[in-house]
Amino acid sequence: MHDFTFFNPTRILFGEGREQEIAKEIGILGHQKVLVVVGGASAKKSGLLDSTLRRLDEANLLWVLHEGVVSNPELGHVEAGIAKAKEHRVSAILAIGGGSVIDEAKAIALGACNEEEIWSYFLERRPIERALDLFVILTLAATGSEMNGNSVITNERTRHKLSIASPRLNPKLSILNPRLMMSVPDAYIAYSAVDALAHILESYLTSQKPLPLQDSLCEAVMKNIVSSAEAILADRSAYEPMARFAWSATLALNGLLTTGIGGYSFPNHMIEHSLSALYKVAHGAGLAVIVPAWMSWYESKNPEAFKRLEREFMSAKELKAWFKKIGAPVSLGELGIKEEEIPKIVHNILETASRWDSREYDSSSLEVILQKAL
Amino acid sequence: MHDFTFFNPTRILFGEGREQEIAKEIGILGHQKVLVVVGGASAKKSGLLDSTLRRLDEANLLWVLHEGVVSNPELGHVEAGIAKAKEHRVSAILAIGGGSVIDEAKAIALGACNEEEIWSYFLERRPIERALDLFVILTLAATGSEMNGNSVITNERTRHKLSIASPRLNPKLSILNPRLMMSVPDAYIAYSAVDALAHILESYLTSQKPLPLQDSLCEAVMKNIVSSAEAILADRSAYEPMARFAWSATLALNGLLTTGIGGYSFPNHMIEHSLSALYKVAHGAGLAVIVPAWMSWYESKNPEAFKRLEREFMSAKELKAWFKKIGAPVSLGELGIKEEEIPKIVHNILETASRWDSREYDSSSLEVILQKAL
Numbered sequence: 077m078h079d080f081t082f083f084n085p086t087r088i089l090f091g092e093g094r095e096q097e098i099a100k101e102i103g104i105l106g107h108q109k110v111l112v113v114v115g116g117a118s119a120k121k122s123g124l125l126d127s128t129l130r131r132l133d134e135a136n137l138l139w140v141l142h143e144g145v146v147s148n149p150e151l152g153h154v155e156a157g158i159a160k161a162k163e164h165r166v167s168a169i170l171a172i173g174g175g176s177v178i179d180e181a182k183a184i185a186l187g188a189c190n191e192e193e194i195w196s197y198f199l200e201r202r203p204i205e206r207a208l209d210l211f212v213i214l215t216l217a218a219t220g221s222e223m224n225g226n227s228v229i230t231n232e233r234t235r236h237k238l239s240i241a242s243p244r245l246n247p248k249l250s251i252l253n254p255r256l257m258m259s260v261p262d263a264y265i266a267y268s269a270v271d272a273l274a275h276i277l278e279s280y281l282t283s284q285k286p287l288p289l290q291d292s293l294c295e296a297v298m299k300n301i302v303s304s305a306e307a308i309l310a311d312r313s314a315y316e317p318m319a320r321f322a323w324s325a326t327l328a329l330n331g332l333l334t335t336g337i338g339g340y341s342f343p344n345h346m347i348e349h350s351l352s353a354l355y356k357v358a359h360g361a362g363l364a365v366i367v368p369a370w371m372s373w374y375e376s377k378n379p380e381a382f383k384r385l386e387r388e389f390m391s392a393k394e395l396k397a398w399f400k401k402i403g404a405p406v407s408l409g410e411l412g413i414k415e416e417e418i419p420k421i422v423h424n425i426l427e428t429a430s431r432w433d434s435r436e437y438d439s440s441s442l443e444v445i446l447q448k449a450l
Numbered sequence: 451m452h453d454f455t456f457f458n459p460t461r462i463l464f465g466e467g468r469e470q471e472i473a474k475e476i477g478i479l480g481h482q483k484v485l486v487v488v489g490g491a492s493a494k495k496s497g498l499l500d501s502t503l504r505r506l507d508e509a510n511l512l513w514v515l516h517e518g519v520v521s522n523p524e525l526g527h528v529e530a531g532i533a534k535a536k537e538h539r540v541s542a543i544l545a546i547g548g549g550s551v552i553d554e555a556k557a558i559a560l561g562a563c564n565e566e567e568i569w570s571y572f573l574e575r576r577p578i579e580r581a582l583d584l585f586v587i588l589t590l591a592a593t594g595s596e597m598n599g600n601s602v603i604t605n606e607r608t609r610h611k612l613s614i615a616s617p618r619l620n621p622k623l624s625i626l627n628p629r630l631m632m633s634v635p636d637a638y639i640a641y642s643a644v645d646a647l648a649h650i651l652e653s654y655l656t657s658q659k660p661l662p663l664q665d666s667l668c669e670a671v672m673k674n675i676v677s678s679a680e681a682i683l684a685d686r687s688a689y690e691p692m693a694r695f696a697w698s699a700t701l702a703l704n705g706l707l708t709t710g711i712g713g714y715s716f717p718n719h720m721i722e723h724s725l726s727a728l729y730k731v732a733h734g735a736g737l738a739v740i741v742p743a744w745m746s747w748y749e750s751k752n753p754e755a756f757k758r759l760e761r762e763f764m765s766a767k768e769l770k771a772w773f774k775k776i777g778a779p780v781s782l783g784e785l786g787i788k789e790e791e792i793p794k795i796v797h798n799i800l801e802t803a804s805r806w807d808s809r810e811y812d813s814s815s816l817e818v819i820l821q822k823a824l
Contacts, residue, residue, distance in 0.1 A: 077628070077693035079465025084458065090710065091453025254451070288677065289694050292670035300663040319451035320663050323710060332706070336464065336697060 077289075078338035083243050084331050086223045090252045090323065092315075095213045098128060098170070099135035101249050102211055107168040109138035110211070111161045111188075113181040115145045115173045119215065124256060128172060128213065140164045142184070145173065148352045148359065149180035150232040151195055158187035158194060161208070168209040171247075175219025175271075175359075178212055182227035182245045185210045195231060197240050201431075204242035212250040216260050217322035218268030218360060220275060220329030222250035230353050236428055237349035252326070254319040262309055265321075266402040267360025269305035272325040273298055273395075274363045276333060277385075279340040281371070285380045290337050295388045297333065300324045302390075302398065309402060344370050346432040347445065350424040357411050364404035365411060368396035369449035373441070408449050418446045451663075452712035457617050458705050460597045464626045464697065466689075469587050472502060472544070473509035475623050476585055481542040483512035484585070485535045485562075487555040489519045489547045493589065498630060502546060502587065514538045516558070519547065522726045522733065523554035524606040525569055532561035532568060535582070542583040545621075549593025549645075549733075552586055556601035556619045559584045569605060571614050575805075578616035586624040590634050591696035592642030592734060594649060594703025596624035604727050610802055611723035626700070628693040636683055639695075640776040641734025643679035646699040647672055647769075648737045650707060651759075653714040655745070659754045664711050669762045671707065674698045676764075676772065683776060718744050720806040721819065724798040731785050738778035739785060742770035743823035747815070782823050792820045 089097060102110060112129065119125040132139045142157045161169070161184055169188075171181035185208040187194035196202055214222045221227070225245035230237040260268070276294045285291070301324045307317035327333065334340065347370065348362040371392035375382045382392070390398065400406050408414075413421075422442045429437060463471060476484060486503065493499040506513050516531045535543070535558055543562075545555035559582040561568035570576055588596045595601070599619040604611040634642070650668045659665070675698045681691035701707065708714065721744065722736040745766035749756045756766070764772065774780050782788075787795075796816045803811060 077464075077690060077697065079468070081461070081463055083461040087455070087457040088709075089455055090451075094453070289670070289674040289698060292673065293667060296663070296666035296670050299666065303662065316451060319710070323451060324663060335462075336693070 077336040080335045082331055082335050084223065084246065085243060086246045087249045088223065088252060088326070089249065092253055092255050094251050094253050095124070095128065095256065096131065098211065098213060098251060099131040099137055102132075102137060102168060102170065103135055105168070105209055105248065107137065107209065109140070109164065109166045110168045110170045111142050111157065111164070111166040111184065112139050113142045113145060113157060113169060113171045113173070113177055113184065115177050118259075119172050122256070122259065124213070124215065125172060139170070140166060145177045145180045147176050148230045148237065148356060149176045150230050152232060154180055154183045154187065154194060154229055157184040161188035166208070168211060170211045170213070172213045172215065174214065174216030175221040178219070178221040178247070179227040179229060181210055181212075182207070182221070183229050183240075186240070186245060198229060198238040204240065204244050207244050210245070210247045212247045213256070214250060214252050214322070215256050216264065216268065217252070217257055217325040218271045220272070220326055222247060222252065223326045223330040226329075228349070235353045235424065237353040238428060238431060252322050254315060254322050257318055257322060258312065263403055264358070264360070265305060265308050266404040267358050267364070268325065269301055269321070269402060270364040270367070270399060270404050271360040272301050272328040274344055274367050275329040277367065278342045278344055279334045279337060280385065281374065281378060281381045282343070283337040283340040283381070285384065287337050290333060290335070291384060291388070294333050297324050297327050298389050301328070305402060342432060343437060346429060346437070347425055347442065349428065350421050351411070351413070354421060354424055355411065355413060361405050361411060364399045364406055365408055365449050366445070368392060368399065368406060369445050371395070372448055373445045408446070415450055418443055421446060451710040454709045456705055456709050458597065458620065459617060460620045461623045462597065462626060462700070463623065466627055466629050468625050468627050469498070469502065469630065470505065472585065472587060472625060473505040473511055476506075476511060476542060476544065477509055479542070479583055479622065481511065481583065483514070483538065483540045484542045484544045485516055485531065485538070485540040485558065486513050487516045487519060487531060487543060487545045487547070487551055487558065489551050492633070493546050496630070496633065498587070498589065499546060513544070514540060519551045519554045521550050522604045522611065522730060523550045524604050526606060528554055528557045528561065528568060528603055531558040535562035540582070542585060544585045544587070546587045546589065548588065548590030549595040552593070552595040552621070553601040553603060555584055555586075556581070556595070557603050557614075560614070560619060572603060572612040578614065578618050581618050584619070584621045586621045587630070588624060588626050588696070589630050590638065590642065591626070591631055591699040592645045594646070594700055596621060596626065597700045597704040600703075602723070609727045609798065611727040612802060612805060626696050628689060628696050631692055631696060632686065637777060638732070638734070639679060639682050640778040641732050641738070642699065643675055643695070643776060644738040644741070644773060644778050645734040646675050646702040648718055648741050649703040651741065652716045652718055653708045653711060654759065655748065655752060655755045656717070657711040657714040657755070659758065661711050664707060664709065665758060665762070668707050671698050671701050672763050675702070679776060716806060717811060720803060720811070721799055721816065723802065724795050725785070725787070728795060728798055729785065729787060735779050735785060738773045738780055739782055739823050740819070742766060742773065742780060743819050745769070746822055747819045782820070789824055792817060795820060
């Protein structure tokens, strides 16, 4: 056990119909006007946006809509959201969506009560001292953003995908109603499973063993991600596996599983963020390609971790086969990325690598990993 | 997965020397005068009390000392603490000790900023709306009180041991330095292990299966409590097992393991609290006697849970043998309690049973369980 600090002040309301409590919860904290952040058509089509806005109206809460967050949310849209939040003097943000919407909402919550350029927080690790209160209604479980202080934004001008993190960006409240997640397409269930597994695997495989407590907690969550994802894909009307999947995905990156594990890194996310930034691939799809390639490259560097993973969960080979089985891509080719793109990807990664504390990755190791991913 | 609400706003500083940060942390929240709550001689003997008071002095924080909290903390001493907190107008409480000290500190934090009789909160489930900020330096890991909102107090006049719970009673900050826990006597390591295991077993065995996610998390923590307790008892100078034990005990009752499990109850705690209230036995020692007896009585009522427990962890018989092996008592006789006391114990339990939502326990079932514990 290494030293650690743990703080996760997000309150979770989990279960059917709990989004009905949103207006009451926003009101309890004294807010009168909120910026409602949503993505494309799905929250509208499902009726969730309309019913939520109606609830805000009924509670006499004013709202301003900020629509159109894209997968891999972009800086320009964040800046527009910040401008809107400032113009309308909202005191809180309500995100309705998945990880992309929540990540953008966090960046807006930060930018709306600070004068600095928002991108400077991503570039310079500027200390985060205040942000507007953030509320979340989750519609896709994968990133864990609903219960952590991380935000990942893509600068579409420079094509850099960078992150910030602070407990001050943790949502005050996140509502997880698994019923709202049932209409997620099969492919995104697969990507979500890969993303949640990757969050655990990164720290599991890059930390020094033995870590019997944390490893066994990680294995418990990983096994449940696998079994619940399979059950979801086998029966798209089943509630229990979606509920179990959602809470597992939240636990995968809410800070619990890395308490006391000492140093670890996120090389797969580092590499994948460049794929997303350059080619707009879905984050989970990019991870499904990178993780098995990275694992086969990294295995000899932490054999004890891989031995335990194979014994208690899956080998690298089995994991790749499972990604394939649930319909996730496992090669750059399936993402439409050709071998000649590798130098460009490596260049993009190296431009952002210093942000990841991953000094062991140079152009030759990155090329080897990407070659393995072809 | 059942619906749930999860909220745990306690910040944890874990590791060697982290108690040095206490004055800074108290100051950050704007406090100028604190009530320091401690038990008997141990915090003095170790020098921890002196060094902490010196740190408060150096940070120009005023303090008032409230000494002499006993194991199974008593109402009269709580009331004296509340009077002291009010008289000196402290704005925060600092608890230095184990579960008893923290539980008393929570009750003082509640009573110090409310006008109602403190015991009425325990008797009437009065809503808890505010409490003073509470800071903790933990010296014995067992009860989980350092990261939850529970407080258990004994009314020494009526001999009732009752509890209250609210996230408003969660410590703002708890410091866990395993090094400070190294001098705990062997017997109390055993009692602590039993207590932490009991916290998990109660909900594990009284909830309806299947709960694959929560059960596997519970098993991970229980296995680590067992292996770390054994390692501590085998080498009283080893840091790693104490660290792992401490964090496992915290996780055992910080709300995580019961998220989404639906209904469950705490019958062993209900029964044991009467043993503590009547005979002043150490809580963990009382649980070591009650848990195996209760398990053999309850097994047929939730066979699926017991089957899984045996497969993934231990059978009731193995658990009793393990309690014995680590030096915990496993019979009422070892606690000096004779068979003729049983009616008196049953009477005490039934006086408090309505507080526990454990309506299935009547005098005949309680007698059977206590007979099994002889």
